[in-house]
Amino acid sequence: xxxxxxxxxxxxxxxxxxxxxxxxxxxxxxxxxxxxxxxxxxxxxxxxxxxxxxxxxxxxxxxxxxxxxxxxxxxxxxxxxxxxxxxxxxxxxxxxxxxxxxxxxxxxxxxxxxxxxxxxxxxxxxxxxxxxxxxxxxxxxxxxxxxxxxxxxxxxxxxxxxxxxxxxxxxxxxxxxxxxxxxxxxxxxxxxxxxxxxx
Amino acid sequence: xxxxxxxxxxxxxxxxxxxxxxxxxxxxxxxxxxxxxxxxxxxxxxxxxxxxxxxxxxxxxxxxxxxxxxxxxxxxxxxxxxxxxx
Numbered sequence: 001x002x003x004x005x006x007x008x009x010x011x012x013x014x015x016x017x018x019x020x021x022x023x024x025x026x027x028x029x030x031x032x033x034x035x036x037x038x039x040x041x042x043x044x045x046x047x048x049x050x051x052x053x054x055x056x057x058x059x060x061x062x063x064x065x066x067x068x069x070x071x072x073x074x075x076x077x078x079x080x081x082x083x084x085x086x087x088x089x090x091x092x093x094x095x096x097x098x099x100x101x102x103x104x105x106x107x108x109x110x111x112x113x114x115x116x117x118x119x120x121x122x123x124x125x126x127x128x129x130x131x132x133x134x135x136x137x138x139x140x141x142x143x144x145x146x147x148x149x150x151x152x153x154x155x156x157x158x159x160x161x162x163x164x165x166x167x168x169x170x171x172x173x174x175x176x177x178x179x180x181x182x183x184x185x186x187x188x189x190x191x192x193x194x195x196x197x198x199x
Numbered sequence: 200x201x202x203x204x205x206x207x208x209x210x211x212x213x214x215x216x217x218x219x220x221x222x223x224x225x226x227x228x229x230x231x232x233x234x235x236x237x238x239x240x241x242x243x244x245x246x247x248x249x250x251x252x253x254x255x256x257x258x259x260x261x262x263x264x265x266x267x268x269x270x271x272x273x274x275x276x277x278x279x280x281x282x283x284x285x
Contacts, residue, residue, distance in 0.1 A: 004215065004216040004217060004218055005216070053248050053251070053252075055245060055248065056241050056244035056245050056248065057241055057242075057244075057245050060241050
C-alpha cells in the first residue's frame with residue numbers, strides 16, 4: 001500500500017535501495033538527492049498560490065527524508081537514516097556521511113543516490129539533471145572488496161577536466177565506481193574531490 | 200444511492216491512487232480503514248479534502264462522527280447525500 005504514495009523519483013530510489021539491500025540485515029542508510037522530490041513542492045506551492053487546500057499526502061511527503069522514511073516504514077526498519085543534499089557535491093557528501101557512520105562503528109552503510117530533472121518552473125536554471133536516475137551501494141570499512149579513497153582539496157591550480165563527457169555529470173561517480181578506473185576528479189566550484197581506487 | 204456509491208468508489212480510487220483496484224473490487228459495506236482497504240490517517244485527510252472539493256461537504260477535524268462517516272463507502276454515500284451542496 002506504500003507504493004501508490006510515491007512518484008517516479010521515489011519509486012526508482014526505493015527500487016535501488018531494495019535491490020541493493022535485498023534480505024541483508026538492517027544497516028544505517030544515507031539517502032542523497034540534490035533536488036529531491038521537487039515536483040511535490042511545486043504542486044504544493046501552486047495549491048498555495050491558488051489558495052486551494054494542500055494535499056495532505058503531498059505535504060507529508062514533501063520533506064527531503066520522506067523517501068527514506070517510507071523505506072523505513074515499509075520494512076519496519078528503525079535503523080538510523082540521513083537525508084543529504086549538497087548541490088553538485090551531493091554524492092561526495094553522502095560518502096562522507098557514510099564514512100562518519102562507519103567510523104562510529106556501523107559495520108555497513110547503504111548509500112542511495114537519486115535525482116530527476118527539475119520540474120517546469122525550475123527547469124531552466126543551470127545544472128539541470130539530465131535524466132531520472134537512482135543507484136545504491138553498500139559501503140564498508142576497508143577490508144574485503146575494492147578499496148577507495150576520497151579526498152577533498154582546493155581546486156585552485158588543478159587542471160580542469162577538458163574532455164567532453166557524454167555522460168551526465170551526476171552519473172560520473174557511479175561510472176568511476178563500476179569502471180575499475182584508478183582515479184576520478186570532480187571539480188565543484190572552489191573544491192576538488194579526488195576519488196582514488198587502490199590497486 | 201447506488202450511483203453515488205459508485206461515484207465515491209471512483210473518487211476513492213483516483214484520490215488515493217489505488218492503481219490495482221477497480222470500483223467493482225470495493226465492497227460498499229466493507230471497512231475502508233485498517234481492515235478492508237487498509238487505508239490510514241493520511242488517506243482519511245486526503246479523502247476528506249476530495250469529498251469537500253467534489254460535494255462541498257465539510258468534515259469536522261476532531262468529530263467522533265467522522266469515524267462513522269468514514270466507516271465504509273456506503274457510510275460515506277449516506278453522509279454525502281445528507282450534506283452535499285453540489
